[in-house]
Amino acid sequence: MRRLKQIKLTYREKTGTSYKIVWEESTDGKLWEKHLLESSEYPRAELEEAVxxxxxxxxxxxxxxxTAEQARRDVDVTRVVADxxxxxRVAISADVFLPSSYTIALNGPAMPCQPQGDELDRAFxxxxxECFRYIDGDRAQQKLFDEDEEGET
Incomplete structure (x- = not known):
């Protein structure tokens, strides 16, 4: 059993975006072991969309x-934390680009998820x-290799 604790995205001009993913694993649901992956490898587009x-x-x-269009364009999610x-509960942080050309770092409150029901639960x-696919090695580069191999056979 695995559960996502945090994903943090950090953009650096020289190295691009790095992904820090923290998750926990348990065999019995009682004792949880914490794991961390930090990588700058390009993710699948679906991970970027989910973030x-x-x-x-x-x-x-x-x-x-x-508006929904402005939110997609002007809100750059930097971190999602689950408790x-x-x-x-899910807390989201983002850089919000304002019309005045300023940017604010916004840290939202911990929002409760309703199990198998609400939109936040489904989005999380x-x-x-997608984070677990990234952890397991399913990334943009891997997809390119899979497509090349299919074309060769």
Missing amino acids: DDMGHFLVEVCALRL YRSVR AKLEE
Whole structure:
């Protein structure tokens, strides 16, 4: 059993985006072992989309007056953290680009997920799935090799 604890994206001009993913694993559901992966390898487009989709919830909970298009364009998610105490809670951080050409770092509150029901829970489940694919080595480069191998046979 695995569960995502955090994904953090850091952009550096020289090296590009690095991905820091923290997750926990357990065999019995009681004792959780923490793991960390830091990589600058390009992810699948689906991971980037899943991270971007989390920005919608930050905009909504902070009551920012942005359209869906503006949120997608002007909200750059930098971190998503999950807490699993009694109910899973998700906190989202992002850089928000303002019309005045300024940027603010916005840290949202921990939002509770309703199991198998609400939109936040489904979006987080998709993010978690994509993070585990990245951890397991399913990345943009791997996809290119798979396509090349299929064409050769």
